[in-house]
Amino acid sequence: MSTFKPLYVYLQRPDTGQWLTVGKYSHDPSAAIGRFSYAPSYIDAGHPWSIDPINLPISAPGPFVSERYGGLHDALRDACPDSWGRMLIQREHGFTDLSPHHAYLLRAGNADRWGALAVGTVRKPSVPELSVPPVSSLDELSLELLAMQERRAPVNKALRKRLMATPSMGGARPKATVHDGQDYWLVKPVLPSDTEDIPRLEHAIREWGQACGMRFAQTAYQQAGGDSPLSVMRSLRFDRPNGRRAMTLSAASLLQTQYPGGADTALWSYPLLARVLTLIGAPREDATELFCRMVFNAVVGNDDDHPRNHAVVYQHGERRWRLAPAFDVVPNPDFTPDYLAMALSQGDRKISRQNALADSAAFGFESQDEAVEVLDVLLARVEHHYESIRPLLGDRLDALMSDRLKKGLMRMSRQCEN
Numbered sequence: 442m443s444t445f446k447p448l449y450v451y452l453q454r455p456d457t458g459q460w461l462t463v464g465k466y467s468h469d470p471s472a473a474i475g476r477f478s479y480a481p482s483y484i485d486a487g488h489p490w491s492i493d494p495i496n497l498p499i500s501a502p503g504p505f506v507s508e509r510y511g512g513l514h515d516a517l518r519d520a521c522p523d524s525w526g527r528m529l530i531q532r533e534h535g536f537t538d539l540s541p542h543h544a545y546l547l548r549a550g551n552a553d554r555w556g557a558l559a560v561g562t563v564r565k566p567s568v569p570e571l572s573v574p575p576v577s578s579l580d581e582l583s584l585e586l587l588a589m590q591e592r593r594a595p596v597n598k599a600l601r602k603r604l605m606a607t608p609s610m611g612g613a614r615p616k617a618t619v620h621d622g623q624d625y626w627l628v629k630p631v632l633p634s635d636t637e638d639i640p641r642l643e644h645a646i647r648e649w650g651q652a653c654g655m656r657f658a659q660t661a662y663q664q665a666g667g668d669s670p671l672s673v674m675r676s677l678r679f680d681r682p683n684g685r686r687a688m689t690l691s692a693a694s695l696l697q698t699q700y701p702g703g704a705d706t707a708l709w710s711y712p713l714l715a716r717v718l719t720l721i722g723a724p725r726e727d728a729t730e731l732f733c734r735m736v737f738n739a740v741v742g743n744d745d746d747h748p749r750n751h752a753v754v755y756q757h758g759e760r761r762w763r764l765a766p767a768f769d770v771v772p773n774p775d776f777t778p779d780y781l782a783m784a785l786s787q788g789d790r791k792i793s794r795q796n797a798l799a800d801s802a803a804f805g806f807e808s809q810d811e812a813v814e815v816l817d818v819l820l821a822r823v824e825h826h827y828e829s830i831r832p833l834l835g836d837r838l839d840a841l842m843s844d845r846l847k848k849g850l851m852r853m854s855r856q857c858e859n
């Protein structure tokens with residue numbers, strides 16, 4: 442059995458905000474599996490919250506065995522960094538790509554991690570408050586993130602130390618959290634390797650999607666950096682409403698697929714995700730919203746719509762999981778993609794009107810006609826609202842997106858039905 446000490450898993454209660462011990466995780470390296478059990482105290486107290494309603498339902502007895510991620514349960518993997526944070530941990534602690542996922546889980550630290558879970562080696566929860574730089578330090582912070590990415594010496598040693606201590610958020614791009622009072626924002630600067638001004642594009646696309654009636658995480662865009670302006674966008678963290686933690690889960694977890702690194706890409710599917718949303722009690726409007734996001738991604742050519750770029754968040758006020766606000770919606774800057782990362786209808790990732798409508802029942806539509814109407818209303822809105830976001834893009838990105846919009850609308854129009 443494992444030489445790795447079991448980890449206690451803590452949860453910030455959605456109702457009172459108190460931390461409690463929700464269960465225990467252990468790893469068996471010889472079999473590359475992990476086991477999670479809800480704590481008897483948690484079950485006896487009758488708490489209603491499953492930390493993952495699909496893979497770890499509180500109603501089942503457990504223990505739950507996990508084989509994905511070398512034996513780390515999906516909900517715990519969601520609380521781990523992806524390539525950016527992993528790289529920082531590798532530099533700081535000498536880890537490699539072969540280091541087990543649970544080692545990253547522990548090293549990433551609890552304060553900044555996504556969602557409402559934390560881990561520790563002692564039974565009693567002890568979770569530090571998130572202490573991050575203020576939004577006023579965004580210029581300095583962006584320069585420091587770039588220096589970190591390029592392996593340059595610290596520009597500001599104290600800031601570097603702080604950023605190295607909070608490497609737990611997901612995604613590939615350099616990022617950090619800042620606070621503005623009770624609001625927490627995820628900051629992402631432009632990179633030297635970007636072929637377009639990605640932060641500017643991401644912010645403009647968010648405004649566009651929101652104007653079309655979809656729910657996006659709020660974003661802000663600014664030029665930071667003084668002498669040599671640096672493009673930076675930030676996204677309001679929906680897992681830290683009013684400074685408290687909200688339970689979250691990625692679509693990868695809900696779809697029971699490993700991302701990145703999994704072979705079961707057949708599970709990366711919008712209609713499947715829509716069915717799972719319904720299964721976990723999200724209202725029908727969330728399935729419709731997901732359908733609209735799928736169509737929007739198809740039109741704007743966001744083919745980075747992988748299963749970690751969709752999520753659900755637990756809304757305590759409603760006592761249920763809801764589709765999280767859209768985030769990381771960025772059109773491919775280099776070419777107009779023919780395929781999305783997730784299938785539009787079961788087994789088919791191709792961007793086409795026919796494909797978008799093929800599995801309409803999964804999205805809760807009562808008839809094909811209803812899906813057609815929602816699709817056409819959305820397309821009209823996407824076209825209409827482009828005018829209002831053009832100034833946000835600037836000339837270069839406007840040229841890119843005008844062309845993209847034309848192609849996208851054409852592909853999704855009735856003329857291209859067959």
Ligand SMILES: Nc1ncnc2c1ncn2[C@@H]1O[C@H](COP(=O)(O)OP(=O)(O)OP(=O)(O)O)[C@@H](O)[C@H]1O
Pocket residue numbers: 523555610611612613614615627658676677678679680745749750752768769
């Ligand atoms: N506004 C937000 N609120 C809460 N969590 C967020 C928000 N935006 C992103 N996240 C979380 O942070 C992770 C990384 O963010 P994001 O996807 O924007 O980064 P990225 O580096 O551009 O990702 P990718 O590797 O997909 O390109 C997401 O997968 C999600 O878990």
Ligand SMILES: [Mg+2]
Pocket residue numbers: 612613749750769
């Ligand atoms: Mg992402």
